[in-house]
Amino acid sequence: MKFLCVECDQQMTFARRELPGDGTLAATFKCPKCGRVVAMLTNPMETQLVSSLGVEIGGRTVPAEPFEMVRANVVTGGPAWSGDAQERLARVPSFVRGMVKKIYADYAREHGITEITPAIMDNARTELGLEGM
Amino acid sequence: MRTYHQLTDPDRSGLGDQIGAQRKRVAERLAAVRRIVAVMSGKGGVGKSYVTAHLARGLARAGRSVGVLDADLNGPTIPGLLRDSDARRATQESPEPASGLDGVKYVSMGQFLEEGSPLSFKGPTAESFVWRGAMEAAALREFLGDVEWGDLEVLLLDLPPGMQRYIELCDILGNPPSVLTVTIPTPESRDAVRRAMRAAVDHGSELLGIVENMVGGELKGTAGDDLAAEFATAVVARIPWHPTPDTWNRLAAQL
Numbered sequence: 001m002k003f004l005c006v007e008c009d010q011q012m013t014f015a016r017r018e019l020p021g022d023g024t025l026a027a028t029f030k031c032p033k034c035g036r037v038v039a040m041l042t043n044p045m046e047t048q049l050v051s052s053l054g055v056e057i058g059g060r061t062v063p064a065e066p067f068e069m070v071r072a073n074v075v076t077g078g079p080a081w082s083g084d085a086q087e088r089l090a091r092v093p094s095f096v097r098g099m100v101k102k103i104y105a106d107y108a109r110e111h112g113i114t115e116i117t118p119a120i121m122d123n124a125r126t127e128l129g130l131e132g133m
Numbered sequence: 134m135r136t137y138h139q140l141t142d143p144d145r146s147g148l149g150d151q152i153g154a155q156r157k158r159v160a161e162r163l164a165a166v167r168r169i170v171a172v173m174s175g176k177g178g179v180g181k182s183y184v185t186a187h188l189a190r191g192l193a194r195a196g197r198s199v200g201v202l203d204a205d206l207n208g209p210t211i212p213g214l215l216r217d218s219d220a221r222r223a224t225q226e227s228p229e230p231a232s233g234l235d236g237v238k239y240v241s242m243g244q245f246l247e248e249g250s251p252l253s254f255k256g257p258t259a260e261s262f263v264w265r266g267a268m269e270a271a272a273l274r275e276f277l278g279d280v281e282w283g284d285l286e287v288l289l290l291d292l293p294p295g296m297q298r299y300i301e302l303c304d305i306l307g308n309p310p311s312v313l314t315v316t317i318p319t320p321e322s323r324d325a326v327r328r329a330m331r332a333a334v335d336h337g338s339e340l341l342g343i344v345e346n347m348v349g350g351e352l353k354g355t356a357g358d359d360l361a362a363e364f365a366t367a368v369v370a371r372i373p374w375h376p377t378p379d380t381w382n383r384l385a386a387q388l
């Protein structure tokens with residue numbers, strides 16, 4: 001896409017890209033002749049559509065990261081589990097493992113914890129009175 | 134009013150070029166993959182995922198490097214079939230595929246989702262029909278292009294029921310993948326699978342043959358032979374309920 005300053009009959013240049021909130025994507029363009037700046041605002045659905053294509057309005061400044069779209073857009077939910085914590089979880093009998101995992105995940109979420117480690121599991125057990133889990 | 138092409142300064146957004154770069158990334162990554170095989174059926178519950186996972190293990194046991202891409206983003210079952218421990222790997226941090234039973238490499242949306250949660254996307258859900266398909270196709274593209282598959286002899290793609298994902302794949306890959314078809318013996322399955330095979334032929338896919346699954350039990354019919362005759366291909370395996378590893382080794386030897 002290109003933007004034309006109709007008055008000056010001049011192609012405008014891309015200035016910047018912002019996410020001001022409410023799911024809006026704002027891309028501003030400036031006329032190099034008269035200096036007028038215009039912003040293109042997309043509604044949330046249009047913003048989703050652009051991000052689903054994995055493209056950036058105004059062009060890419062850095063190459064795409066691996067899994068960029070998935071990471072940015074998929075609800076992955078749940079904190080990460082350290083290797084030790086995963087091992088400990090694997091020792092929980094399988095018929096209650098899902099429930100136990102959810103208890104720790106909920107605890108982490110409530111406490112703003114992004115990675116569950118054995119130490120965090122210990123804290124959760126003590127605080128929630130879940131000795132033996 | 135001017136046209137796009139009359140404005141001669143570069144198009145900084147270059148959306149077309151960005152899409153082109155995405156395709157190039159996939160092509161470069163898959164240059165080290167000798168063969169891409171889509172496992173499809175057009176029908177759910179016939180054992181596509183089961184066949185994909187066990188065939189992959191058979192190939193791996195024969196010493197062949199094999200990867201599985203779980204292209205069923207909304208119903209990922211590959212981690213359950215291939216993982217060798219119950220712990221979930223946080224692969225969203227790593228572009229390496231997970232290593233499963235018999236050393237099969239795999240990637241699945243299941244690794245990214247909270248246990249038992251459906252695939253959902255952040256942001257407003259309004260008018261999701263407009264963008265959801267594009268989001269799923271982008272996820273598929275990232276699984277193909279961003280995962281460090283390494284040198285692979287075969288990459289198996291476990292497709293969901295229906296044709297949509299296959300058509301997206303043809304687009305993303307630029308070349309139609311080879312197709313291995315899975316059916317159960319019944320006439321209902323034959324009719325659904327026929328449509329899928331027709332689409333595969335129309336898009337120029339090579340047919341590798343038909344796997345007839347769940348034979349020797351209560352399911353009656355001759356879907357495998359019927360389809361093989363119609364499409365001038367072969368029934369490459371008839372899989373009973375709970376087959377032995379031998380069955381898979383024999384199928385693997387034919388690929």
Ligand SMILES: Nc1ncnc2c1ncn2[C@@H]1O[C@H](COP(=O)(O)OP(=O)(O)O)[C@@H](O)[C@H]1O
Pocket residue numbers: 174176177178179180181182183184210346347372373374375376
């Ligand atoms: N030959 C077989 N023997 C035993 N169970 C099977 C066989 N084929 C499929 N299944 C089981 O049937 C169910 C459906 O198979 P699945 O591979 O998920 O189908 P699809 O991927 O085609 O939807 C799964 O629970 C799977 O384990």
Ligand SMILES: [Mg+2]
Pocket residue numbers: 181182183205210291292293
């Ligand atoms: Mg399946």
